[in-house]
Amino acid sequence: MLGRQPAGLSDHHLDHKSHSATPIGNPCQQPLPSPMLAWRQALTKSLDANSKVPFSKFFQLATIRHDGRPTNRTMVFRGFYKDTDRLTFTTDIRSKKYDDLRTHSKAAEICWYFTESREQFRLNGDLTVIDKDEEDPELVQARKQAWSEMSTSGRSWFTWPKPGLPRGPDEQFQIEPPGPEEPPLPSFCLVIMDVMEVDHLELRSSIRHSYSSQLDSDGERLWHEEDVNP
């Protein structure tokens, strides 16, 4: 298991830090290969184990609507942001979730069920939207790259008429989208999730791992892991 293990805690109670360039316990202060958080290691393993199932990249994302009710929809996982533990996905700025996230609440929980390995991951965290008005050059670049990695049919969603309005005529659904190397359409945005809690349930063994975190005085996220009853 990676990370620091405080004295007096059993194997089932592990504390470790989010990825940082120079982890504690590296006396030479040379950048070590980034230690992967235990939950991210487990999630990566599940993604591998279920990779032959095309829908293993789909999860359900719950957020809060402007009227305070929960809402929930399927989304496609688009990988981790660079070498961090932040998850990315893409959406349309004309969708309801965009408005809810921008004006009401950034809080979200992903529920991800892997049908082959029979495991569930629940990831609770906050969402950040990277849209056409983004100014941070790194994030502008990340949005461009996410666009370039979308399939043609994925890109064409962003040419369609405004989501949720009465169905438009068929011609409005037959517009060729810009290519992967062209600038993203204005409706396209990238969403990044900062994960704060993870619940990992393995149905086969009835083992449930609970990961919680808090920020330390340096603003670094300190993780705590515990096995709990399912």
Add this chain to the structure above:
Amino acid sequence: MLGRQPAGLSDHHLDHKSHSATPIGNPCQQPLPSPMLAWRQALTKSLDANSKVPFSKFFQLATIRHDGRPTNRTMVFRGFYKDTDRLTFTTDIRSKKYDDLRTHSKAAEICWYFTESREQFRLNGDLTVIDKDEEDPELVQARKQAWSEMSTSGRSWFTWPKPGLPRGPDEQFQIEPPGPEEPPLPSFCLVIMDVMEVDHLELRSSIRHSYSSQLDSDGERLWHEEDVNP
């Protein structure tokens, strides 16, 4: 399409009522076979079309935690309540969601993705919990019946130590549960969802049906259906 169709509305704008014993337009006042709501008809069709996939009865249920953040987990569909349009599932009164539902918010959204037919249903509504203290005889009976329809491994979850506490010793997971005809364990409860909004997305055709409802002066739910942009 079932239900009343008001004049002046196209095929894509249909209004119809929730199931009632004597629908409007039955001059003889004899009970007609219950008209099935359009969304329920579509959902029933999807359940049939995906029935060979064992996990097609699993959906993700989003609710609100006591701290106001959304939460989301996989649940098993346990059928409609009698001949109504209300969905049922079962849970443990010692789980977090039970407390959240009882003390914080009954609002929920189900997201249900069918992998074979590539359709998504989102059902927004309120949840009612039927636990061991229920007094309504019909609901007491419904809870008993739900218990009797659980598999042995489903029933054994309710003998396990309190969910979320540090993992108990193995012996605590080896208790034989009461049989299907015996009274349900005190930790067992039935949950019923009253659906208020439905969003049905067919990925293959990119067709999205939106169903909304309101209560009329008789307390009957009046449904409105519209095709919208995905």
